[in-house]
Amino acid sequence: MRTDAISISRLVKKYGATTAVEDLSLRVRSGIIFGFLGPNGSGKSTTIGCLTGLLDPTAGEIEILGQRFNAENAGLKRRMGVMPETLGLFEPLYAHEFLAFVARMFGLDEGNTRQRVTELLEALELTDTSKTLSEYSTGMRKRVAFAAAVIHSPEVLFLDEPFESIDPAGVALMKQWLRKFTEQGRTVFLTSHVLETVERLCEEVAIIATPGKLVWQGDVTTFGREGAIRYDGREFDALEPLFLHLTGEKHAELKWL
Amino acid sequence: MDFELIGQLIRLRYRLLWAKTRSRTGKIALFMAGYLLLMPLLILLSLGGFGAGLAAVRLGRAEQIAQGVLTGLYLTATITSVVLGFGLNAIFSDMELRRYPLRFQERFVARHLTGIVDPFWLLFLALYVGLAIGLWGYGAGSLFLEPVAVVALFISNYLLAQLAAAVLDRVMQKKSGSVLVPLVIFGLCLTPSLVAPQVQKNPAALAGVVRVLRYSAPFGAGSLMTRTDMTALNGFALNVTWVLVLVTALVALETRPRRTRAPQSTRIRWDTPYDRAAAMFSPRYAPLVANWMRFYLRCSRFRIAYLMSIPLVPLLIFIFPRQTHGNPFVTALGIFAIAGFAPTGAFAVNQFGYVGSGFRRYLLLPAGPAATLRSSSYTLVALSSVVLPLSLLGWLLLAPVRSDGRMFLMLLGCGVTGLFLFHGIGLWTTLFGARRADYYATMGNDLSLVGNVVLIGGMLGCLFLPRLLERTLAPLVAPENWWVVIPAALAAGAFYFASLRQTGGILVAKREKLLAMTEGRS
Numbered sequence: 001m002r003t004d005a006i007s008i009s010r011l012v013k014k015y016g017a018t019t020a021v022e023d024l025s026l027r028v029r030s031g032i033i034f035g036f037l038g039p040n041g042s043g044k045s046t047t048i049g050c051l052t053g054l055l056d057p058t059a060g061e062i063e064i065l066g067q068r069f070n071a072e073n074a075g076l077k078r079r080m081g082v083m084p085e086t087l088g089l090f091e092p093l094y095a096h097e098f099l100a101f102v103a104r105m106f107g108l109d110e111g112n113t114r115q116r117v118t119e120l121l122e123a124l125e126l127t128d129t130s131k132t133l134s135e136y137s138t139g140m141r142k143r144v145a146f147a148a149a150v151i152h153s154p155e156v157l158f159l160d161e162p163f164e165s166i167d168p169a170g171v172a173l174m175k176q177w178l179r180k181f182t183e184q185g186r187t188v189f190l191t192s193h194v195l196e197t198v199e200r201l202c203e204e205v206a207i208i209a210t211p212g213k214l215v216w217q218g219d220v221t222t223f224g225r226e227g228a229i230r231y232d233g234r235e236f237d238a239l240e241p242l243f244l245h246l247t248g249e250k251h252a253e254l255k256w257l
Numbered sequence: 258m259d260f261e262l263i264g265q266l267i268r269l270r271y272r273l274l275w276a277k278t279r280s281r282t283g284k285i286a287l288f289m290a291g292y293l294l295l296m297p298l299l300i301l302l303s304l305g306g307f308g309a310g311l312a313a314v315r316l317g318r319a320e321q322i323a324q325g326v327l328t329g330l331y332l333t334a335t336i337t338s339v340v341l342g343f344g345l346n347a348i349f350s351d352m353e354l355r356r357y358p359l360r361f362q363e364r365f366v367a368r369h370l371t372g373i374v375d376p377f378w379l380l381f382l383a384l385y386v387g388l389a390i391g392l393w394g395y396g397a398g399s400l401f402l403e404p405v406a407v408v409a410l411f412i413s414n415y416l417l418a419q420l421a422a423a424v425l426d427r428v429m430q431k432k433s434g435s436v437l438v439p440l441v442i443f444g445l446c447l448t449p450s451l452v453a454p455q456v457q458k459n460p461a462a463l464a465g466v467v468r469v470l471r472y473s474a475p476f477g478a479g480s481l482m483t484r485t486d487m488t489a490l491n492g493f494a495l496n497v498t499w500v501l502v503l504v505t506a507l508v509a510l511e512t513r514p515r516r517t518r519a520p521q522s523t524r525i526r527w528d529t530p531y532d533r534a535a536a537m538f539s540p541r542y543a544p545l546v547a548n549w550m551r552f553y554l555r556c557s558r559f560r561i562a563y564l565m566s567i568p569l570v571p572l573l574i575f576i577f578p579r580q581t582h583g584n585p586f587v588t589a590l591g592i593f594a595i596a597g598f599a600p601t602g603a604f605a606v607n608q609f610g611y612v613g614s615g616f617r618r619y620l621l622l623p624a625g626p627a628a629t630l631r632s633s634s635y636t637l638v639a640l641s642s643v644v645l646p647l648s649l650l651g652w653l654l655l656a657p658v659r660s661d662g663r664m665f666l667m668l669l670g671c672g673v674t675g676l677f678l679f680h681g682i683g684l685w686t687t688l689f690g691a692r693r694a695d696y697y698a699t700m701g702n703d704l705s706l707v708g709n710v711v712l713i714g715g716m717l718g719c720l721f722l723p724r725l726l727e728r729t730l731a732p733l734v735a736p737e738n739w740w741v742v743i744p745a746a747l748a749a750g751a752f753y754f755a756s757l758r759q760t761g762g763i764l765v766a767k768r769e770k771l772l773a774m775t776e777g778r779s
Contacts, residue, residue: 054620055769071765077623086776088618090548091696092555096525104544105622114527129525134697148618 011060021212043212081154106152303387310391324479342702344377545632571651597675605683627761670742
């Protein structure tokens with residue numbers, strides 16, 4: 001029987017009097033691409049922050065790969081790859097220097113480091129060695145951050161908005177890698193606002209609403225198999241109408257626009 | 258000129274400042290900086306200026322003394338601003354202002370009107386105003402002309418500092434910039450102390466200097482403050498000319514396209530000097546140290562500070578004994594302590610301020626935040642320690658007194674004490690006085706109030722403490738008691754390593770706040 005790759009139990013994160021995540025419980029099976037969706041400010045990045053050790057939860061428990069996780073659990077961090085929302089790059093470094101640094105920090109030996117850095121740079125078309133990361137375009141920087149997340153072959157991959165700003169060819173390559181990644185039993189946990197991509201790529205999706213409250217979790221392959229998902233007495237033929245139904249569709253007319 | 262929009266931007270600058278007071282720490286910081294420090298300083302400096310004005314009238318040479326005082330203040334403001342970076346930080350960059358419907362001239366005015374109200378410039382304005390009131394109060398100044406003189410001088414002072422910083426920034430873009438800029442800054446710092454003794458000895462030289470200074474803005478302002486005849490009109494014309502010339506030069510420089518580095522495709526090098534140097538550390542820290550080394554040594558501001566500190570000791574040893582009456586060796590003890598932290602001090606007190614979102618990456622690594630802080634500190638200590646043997650060599654070649662082995666040991670001991678003591682304090686300041694800083698800015702001062710107090714206060718303390726000890730506890734600084742530096746260095750080392758141990762845990766607890774700070778969310 002497959003264990004859960006990620007298990008969140010009654011997670012709460014507060015900033016002073018503001019609640020960013022409220023009583024969130026979630027299970028993510030191993031070997032799938034899991035989409036974590038929600039409107040802006042609903043607590044997606046805060047949840048990923050808690051899952052990756054950037055933030056301390058106010059309450060609740062997190063288990064990753066069957067182990068209790070906290071920010072100090074270096075052994076578990078070695079088995080995780082993270083592409084944060086703000087990318088976390090060192091601007092004055094060249095791409096190969098940055099990737100080699102990350103690889104060494106995750107314990108790769110020198111031979112493996114050099115081989116993987118070279119292969120990643122070539123595959124992601126980052127071979128222009130005349131520019132530092134600060135001189136790269138947003139899309140190129142995103143590719144570097146993606147490469148840094150996967151370079152040590154993690155067992156669980158957290159990707160915060162991975163496809164935004166990347167050109168279609170880059171997105172197609174990343175999707176291909178992610179599918180291969182999960183075929184080997186590894187897990188991807190991603191957030192995105194591009195619902196079409198999520199619908200096609202992910203097997204399961206969780207939708208949260210402000211403040212970090214789970215409003216729906218389910219198998220989105222149903223759309224492909226059965227053509228629609230039934231919820232709340234209605235049928236939804238795609239993820240977008242379901243998302244809008246759950247998080248509240250907005251209508252505002254600006255006469256001057 | 259769209260003054261309404263410019264006015265909105267100036268108001269925005271204060272709204273942003275006010276927004277910081279919404280948090281409890283923001284209120285405390287504003288109270289400390291605004292009321293406990295800035296206000297008394299403004300009053301004190303106004304009184305200082307008033308006193309100078311009073312003295313000028315009483316001595317019956319109001320014009321000459323006013324001109325001398327204004328020249329001194331003008332030079333001090335310019336040099337302090339360029340060297341320490343005070344009053345140079347742009348509140349809004351030209352790029353940021355381009356999003357508004359403003360032309361270049363309007364953006365220029367908006368940027369500099371928000372820049373000139375920096376507290377640093379207000380302190381010098383207080384001195385100018387104090388002097389003007391002193392002169393007027395004792396009947397040597399005109400109520401109508403003095404405000405004109407003060408405003409014109411204040412504006413030209415600000416513009417001169419901005420222009421000097423902009424020129425140095427451009428020079429830094431050249432390959433030789435890292436060497437040229439420290440030399441120019443050194444020249445700026447040392448010229449007054451080299452010229453002053455020569456002028457004192459030679460009255461003819463003084464007359465020559467005065468002839469040249471007659472065409473300067475402070476001399477013009479001095480005449481405008483104290484005279485009501487044609488000389489005052491000349492002074493007014495001179496100040497207006499200076500403002501126009503400086504504005505023109507600044508506009509010319511700012512509109513000139515910046516040199517961009519020609520793209521050079523380089524072959525990937527795996528085994529760099531950074532990696533080889535970092536290999537001296539344990540395998541756990543080596544990649545982190547190599548990363549920090551790359552990060553620091555590619556930073557223009559770091560390179561300037563570092564290269565400036567290498568000739569610091571020999572030059573101070575050369576200058577100080579000629580200016581002071583104390584024992585040169587005692588003075589050198591303090592200078593060596595400065596050499597222990599001056600090369601890396603500005604970064605040691607704000608280790609995460611320059612990394613931006615890179616701080617997030619450090620938190621994601623399996624090494625843990627404490628290892629990040631340690632490795633950064635180890636890197637800075639290692640880089641600073643390189644300057645100590647060079648300083649000893651400087652002493653060997655330039656020492657104004659005969660030296661023996663005990664003196665060398667004492668100097669080295671003071672250097673090591675400064676190295677560990679201030680890098681230990683730097684760890685605490687990094688956690689409790691951190692501030693988001695601009696990695697790519699060559700000039701300016703991005704440190705927090707606490708960071709500046711530690712850095713500048715530390716340097717002043719090192720210069721004056723040994724001389725105080727010489728007067729009160731002379732045996733402590735005598736070569737016969739050379740062994741005194743050993744417990745001092747050991748205590749500093751113990752403090753440093755204890756700080757490393759303590760701050761690691763505190764960093765874990767404070768990481769969310771630091772994350773928000775480094776990413777500009779607080």
